[in-house]
Amino acid sequence: MHPDTHAHADAQFSATRNRLDALLRIPSVSTVPAHADDVRRAARWIADWMTEMGMTRAEIYEAEGRLPLVYGEWLGAGETAPTVLIYTHYDVQPADKSDGWDTEPFEPTERNGKLYARGAVDSKCHVVIQLAAIEALLKGGGAPVNLKVLCEGEEESGSEHIYAFVAQNPDLLRADVCVISDGSLPNEHQPVLDYGLRGIISFEIHVKGPRRDLHSGHYGGSVHNPIQALAEIVAQLHAPDGSVSVPGFYDQVAPFTDEERAVLAPMHAPFEQEWQDVTGAPAPWGEQGYSAHERIAVRPTLELNGIYGGYIGEGVKTVLPSTAVAKLSCRLVPYQTPDHVWECLHTHIHALTPPSVTVEVKRMEMGAEAFIIDRTSPALKAVTAAYEQGWGVKPLLSREGGSIPVTAEFQRYLSAQLVMMPFGYKNGGAHSINENCDLGMVQKGIHTMLHFYRALADG
Amino acid sequence: MHPDTHAHADAQFSATRNRLDALLRIPSVSTVPAHADDVRRAARWIADWMTEMGMTRAEIYEAEGRLPLVYGEWLGAGETAPTVLIYTHYDVQPADKSDGWDTEPFEPTERNGKLYARGAVDSKCHVVIQLAAIEALLKGGGAPVNLKVLCEGEEESGSEHIYAFVAQNPDLLRADVCVISDGSLPNEHQPVLDYGLRGIISFEIHVKGPRRDLHSGHYGGSVHNPIQALAEIVAQLHAPDGSVSVPGFYDQVAPFTDEERAVLAPMHAPFEQEWQDVTGAPAPWGEQGYSAHERIAVRPTLELNGIYGGYIGEGVKTVLPSTAVAKLSCRLVPYQTPDHVWECLHTHIHALTPPSVTVEVKRMEMGAEAFIIDRTSPALKAVTAAYEQGWGVKPLLSREGGSIPVTAEFQRYLSAQLVMMPFGYKNGGAHSINENCDLGMVQKGIHTMLHFYRALADG
Numbered sequence: 001m002h003p004d005t006h007a008h009a010d011a012q013f014s015a016t017r018n019r020l021d022a023l024l025r026i027p028s029v030s031t032v033p034a035h036a037d038d039v040r041r042a043a044r045w046i047a048d049w050m051t052e053m054g055m056t057r058a059e060i061y062e063a064e065g066r067l068p069l070v071y072g073e074w075l076g077a078g079e080t081a082p083t084v085l086i087y088t089h090y091d092v093q094p095a096d097k098s099d100g101w102d103t104e105p106f107e108p109t110e111r112n113g114k115l116y117a118r119g120a121v122d123s124k125c126h127v128v129i130q131l132a133a134i135e136a137l138l139k140g141g142g143a144p145v146n147l148k149v150l151c152e153g154e155e156e157s158g159s160e161h162i163y164a165f166v167a168q169n170p171d172l173l174r175a176d177v178c179v180i181s182d183g184s185l186p187n188e189h190q191p192v193l194d195y196g197l198r199g200i201i202s203f204e205i206h207v208k209g210p211r212r213d214l215h216s217g218h219y220g221g222s223v224h225n226p227i228q229a230l231a232e233i234v235a236q237l238h239a240p241d242g243s244v245s246v247p248g249f250y251d252q253v254a255p256f257t258d259e260e261r262a263v264l265a266p267m268h269a270p271f272e273q274e275w276q277d278v279t280g281a282p283a284p285w286g287e288q289g290y291s292a293h294e295r296i297a298v299r300p301t302l303e304l305n306g307i308y309g310g311y312i313g314e315g316v317k318t319v320l321p322s323t324a325v326a327k328l329s330c331r332l333v334p335y336q337t338p339d340h341v342w343e344c345l346h347t348h349i350h351a352l353t354p355p356s357v358t359v360e361v362k363r364m365e366m367g368a369e370a371f372i373i374d375r376t377s378p379a380l381k382a383v384t385a386a387y388e389q390g391w392g393v394k395p396l397l398s399r400e401g402g403s404i405p406v407t408a409e410f411q412r413y414l415s416a417q418l419v420m421m422p423f424g425y426k427n428g429g430a431h432s433i434n435e436n437c438d439l440g441m442v443q444k445g446i447h448t449m450l451h452f453y454r455a456l457a458d459g
Numbered sequence: 460m461h462p463d464t465h466a467h468a469d470a471q472f473s474a475t476r477n478r479l480d481a482l483l484r485i486p487s488v489s490t491v492p493a494h495a496d497d498v499r500r501a502a503r504w505i506a507d508w509m510t511e512m513g514m515t516r517a518e519i520y521e522a523e524g525r526l527p528l529v530y531g532e533w534l535g536a537g538e539t540a541p542t543v544l545i546y547t548h549y550d551v552q553p554a555d556k557s558d559g560w561d562t563e564p565f566e567p568t569e570r571n572g573k574l575y576a577r578g579a580v581d582s583k584c585h586v587v588i589q590l591a592a593i594e595a596l597l598k599g600g601g602a603p604v605n606l607k608v609l610c611e612g613e614e615e616s617g618s619e620h621i622y623a624f625v626a627q628n629p630d631l632l633r634a635d636v637c638v639i640s641d642g643s644l645p646n647e648h649q650p651v652l653d654y655g656l657r658g659i660i661s662f663e664i665h666v667k668g669p670r671r672d673l674h675s676g677h678y679g680g681s682v683h684n685p686i687q688a689l690a691e692i693v694a695q696l697h698a699p700d701g702s703v704s705v706p707g708f709y710d711q712v713a714p715f716t717d718e719e720r721a722v723l724a725p726m727h728a729p730f731e732q733e734w735q736d737v738t739g740a741p742a743p744w745g746e747q748g749y750s751a752h753e754r755i756a757v758r759p760t761l762e763l764n765g766i767y768g769g770y771i772g773e774g775v776k777t778v779l780p781s782t783a784v785a786k787l788s789c790r791l792v793p794y795q796t797p798d799h800v801w802e803c804l805h806t807h808i809h810a811l812t813p814p815s816v817t818v819e820v821k822r823m824e825m826g827a828e829a830f831i832i833d834r835t836s837p838a839l840k841a842v843t844a845a846y847e848q849g850w851g852v853k854p855l856l857s858r859e860g861g862s863i864p865v866t867a868e869f870q871r872y873l874s875a876q877l878v879m880m881p882f883g884y885k886n887g888g889a890h891s892i893n894e895n896c897d898l899g900m901v902q903k904g905i906h907t908m909l910h911f912y913r914a915l916a917d918g
Contacts, residue, residue, distance in 0.1 A: 031774040093776055100671075122674075157774060184677070198676060202775045211739030212559075213891040215581075217657060217861025218643070220762045220790055221754040222734060224744035227763035227785070228693065235694035238687065275681060280670030285683035285815035295680040303679045304686035305778050310765035311786060315490040315616060316661045316823050317552055318788050318862075319764050319890050326686070327770060329777050331679050356744035364775050402676025403777075431778050432672040 009136035009446045016132040016446070017439065019049065023090070023124050024108040024117040030067055030091035030157040039153045042090050043068040046127060046151050053135040055149075066161040067091065067153035071172070074138065075146045082456050083146040085175035085416060087406060088126040088182055089155035092119035093431050100433045114436040121428030125437040125445070126181040127151055129423050133449035144457030148175055152406065155182070158365035159405040166409045175416045177379045177456060182404050183422035184430065186274050188438050191387040192267070194420050195375050196399035197407060198300070199332035201341055201367030205230060205349060206360040207324045213310075214320040223320060224356035227309040230324040233352045233359070237302055242287040244302045244330075248344040252336045256298050263375070267293045267398045278426055296401030300341075301331045327364075331401060338367030368405030371418075379417035382455040386421075390448030421452070468595035468905045475591040475905070476898065478508065482549070482583050483567040483576040489526055489550035489616040498612045501549050502527040505586060505610050512594040514606075525620040526550065526612035530631070533597065534605040541915050542605040544634035544875060546865060547585040547641055548614035551578035552890050559892045573895040580887030584896040584904070585640040586610055588882050592908035603916030607634055611865065614641070617824035618864040625868045634875045636838045636915060641863050642881035643889065645733050647897050650846040651726070653879050654834050655858035656866060657759070658791035660800055660826030664689065664808060665819040666783045672769075673779040682779060683815035686768040689783040692811045692818070696761055701746040703761045703789075707803040711795045715757050722834070726752045726857045737885055755860030759800075760790045786823075790860060797826030827864030830877075838876035841914040845880075849907030880911070 028042035029035040043060050050058035050072035062068040070090070075083070095105035095118035103109040108117035130149060137143040150173065152162050166173060185191050209226035210219070239245040271293035275284075286295040295301075309324025311317035330341055346361040353359040373380065375397060387395045400420075410418055423445035429435040487501035488494040502519050509517035509531035521527040529549070534542070554564035554577035562568040567576035589608060596602040609632065611621050625632060644650050668685035669678070698704040730752035734743075745754040754760075768783025770776035789800055805820040812818040832839065834856060846854045859879075869877055882904035888894040 209740050214738060215890040216762045217790055218885055219738055221758055221760040222745045222751045223738050223740045225763045227766045231690040231693035234690035279673060279678055279682050281668050281682045282817050283814040286681045292681045299680055301680040303675045303779060304684045305776060306769035306771045307686045308767045308771040312765045312767040317764060320762060331676060355742040358741050401679060426677055431674040
């Protein structure tokens with residue numbers, strides 16, 4: 001690696017900033033079929049940049065009925081140098097200005113060093129950081145490690161295609177270290193390195209009462225209202241102590257040891273501060289016997305993501321509706337399997353359903369297991385050193401409440417050491433309105449990747 | 460009255476049918492402000508017809524910020540003849556083909572003797588029946604009674620304007636008999652005459668958790684999900700025996716006597732048949748100790764009319780939402796007052812709210828008391844005779860579960876005997892998709908009104 005690689009990164013940063021802007025303008029929403037061509041356009045944009053910067057391979061893989069994966073590589077460091085596989089994703093959640101955004105979600109807007117757009121923090125900043133770091137290395141004459149980059153286009157919609165791709169292409173993806181580059185630091189200043197993520201399963205409950213909407217005067221009181229029945233079912237999914245009251249739900253959960261509780265203890269105070277700053281919720285809530293941080297780090301959840309039924313427009317409509325729907329998801333922890341949790345959920349929901357309505361429980365994604373890595377691996381030590389150099393602050397160790405479903409698949413099919421290198425921050429509004437990334441963190445992220453490659457190559 | 464008045468009604472029926480079609484084409488939705496001009500257009504259409512048929516007065520009353528009332532009169536029967544005030548309404552509930560209609564809701568379509576359109580049965584068929592009967596009388600040289608007609612444009616949105624109008628215009632509206640022409644018979648064949656209606660109050664529950672939508676991975680498990688909190692509140696509003704578990708809710712309810720239970724008993728079997736035919740619900744539901752008919756006739760309810768929160772689009776979005784909203788209404792029975800019920804409701808909902816969320820309970824309408832009339836009044840006897848002549852079947856007596864808020868106001872401010880003369884039918888889909896009226900019933904309705912005027916005049 002040429003010594004002025006970091007100078008290259010800084011010199012090109014204005015161009016890097018413009019690239020991020022261009023990628024954010026593409027509404028690559030993978031959860032809405034009408035945006036499929038936008039997702040494809042973003043994939044092509046990434047592959048074109050890989051080619052332009054001198055990566056020796058840049059390919060788009062698109063199976064029938066799926067959205068594309070982009071794979072790029074540069075293997076010029078030689079057989080004795082380590083090989084690093086970078087994973088990130090370029091698809092985004094839905095967004096519409098009418099949800100409450102201050103500016104158009106697909107017209108990036110800079111204010112006070114932050115760039116506001118859907119996907120800014122989750123996860124297009126990571127795509128751009130990773131490619132900009134490689135571009136700086138190649139501009140400086142080459143990288144000290146061999147590089148493989150895999151960008152996914154279905155992370156926000158279940159990641160189902162990449163599972164098969166990883167299983168079927170172990171040679172293509174073979175690496176010594178695999179870097180998952182997604183997710184968030186708690187804030188701009190204090191890096192926190194996660195050694196675990198929660199898994200996920202999502203499902204819907206459809207309750208049907210009368211065969212069509214009825215006049216609430218003509219039949220109200222004699223028909224079980226499906227919204228009421230749905231509320232009655234949903235209200236029985238948690239116990240008064242905040243735990244999930246679905247039989248079998250906790251069967252596979254690993255015990256939380258005193259040793260790990262001590263490792264995570266330094267996170268309690270900063271997470272509580274973050275919780276106050278970000279959520280603005282009136283009072284704490286959650287499973288008794290766990291701190292706020294432990295609730296999101298080591299405990300599974302059952303969450304309501306959406307609900308609808310009856311008249312939801314302006315004013316009054318005295319309808320007794322035919323149906324009501326709730327959209328739910330569970331965050332899973334080691335060693336819960338999505339299949340076991342799904343069995344517990346749909347069995348219990350059917351058992352809770354009274355004869356006065358019918359219920360259908362629909363599994364929406366196959367789901368993903370939680371992910372956990374050895375806190376003492378050499379790769380994690382290199383990550384720790386790189387963040388300390390990039391940020392000038394010693395990182396804390398933690399576990400994160402979000403899910404990156406593909407991590408479990410990488411762990412299953414590749415023998416690489418897995419690490420996570422996030423450059424988002426939690427105030428970034430991922431999955432929410434006014435999503436944004438911090439441009440200072442983007443620049444630090446590029447330098448941190450350069451430190452990481454150096455640390456790995458130096459062994 | 461000229462003896463061939465009935466022949467006039469039949470001769471002009473094709474023109475009457477076309478008038479109904481024209482009125483149904485006007486989307487006079489009073490609950491949506493954007494339709495205010497359509498409501499005004501419908502009022503003008505009614506006033507124009509009144510003038511054209513020879514009524515001696517036809518006026519539109521529109522107070523600021525309100526939708527119009529149409530008042531028409533013909534007082535040519537002389538001072539010794541009785542005066543009848545007819546009340547009905549020409550505004551309608553919202554409707555959109557995408558709700559599941561087979562045809563466009565504001566393009567009336569005839570199939571098998573039914574006319575399908577929003578407002579067909581609730582209540583534009585009544586506007587047209589009442590005016591067509593008067594037109595037949597005036598064409599035959601005059602009516603045997605003095606006639607006043609009041610058509611409301613805000614019945615579906617709370618009826619607040621007409622309350623003041625009735626209170627302020629007792630001389631204009633003075634009559635011996637007041638006919639409320641709205642509502643439904645159970646079917647095309649068996650007339651049922653109602654001597655009572657339920658009242659109504661509507662409100663919304665707004666639950667707020669975090670200040671903005673959050674990523675369900677980053678914070679799920681540590682924040683009380685507002686959809687879950689709303690479901691937990693809503694689930695506590697009914698007891699397991701189907702009764703409303705809001706303290707004080709039943710305080711003002713009149714006892715249900717054995718004598719009245721016997722009067723209503725003939726309604727049990729036909730209502731159960733209707734319930735099976737219309738609702739298609741999987742199993743009966745409701746307050747223990749009451750038949751299905753008694754549940755809608757003599758018992759108050761708490762009904763969920765709508766619910767929404769979080770992501771309600773296609774696919775999955777793992778959001779922990781900021782807010783959730785439920786739209787509710789209560790049907791009231793004698794002698795519950797909306798104010799007392801509102802006090803009970805909002806006090807109890809606040810008491811049920813945990814500190815982890817905030818709640819706002821919004822009263823949406825002032826509401827209306829239930830309505831009940833003397834089963835032995837001379838006017839009710841004339842109504843009974845008229846339906847028996849019009850339908851050729853002896854009517855049953857009943858109480859109806861719907862609400863016509865203005866009835867309580869007429870009872871309070873006018874000294875007239877009140878009766879109800881409905882010509883809709885319950886399969887007509889009022890407030891639902893594929894609303895329709897039966898054209899045979901429209902024609903019978905016109906003849907029934909002619910019989911009624913004759914019976915009143917003959918004393």
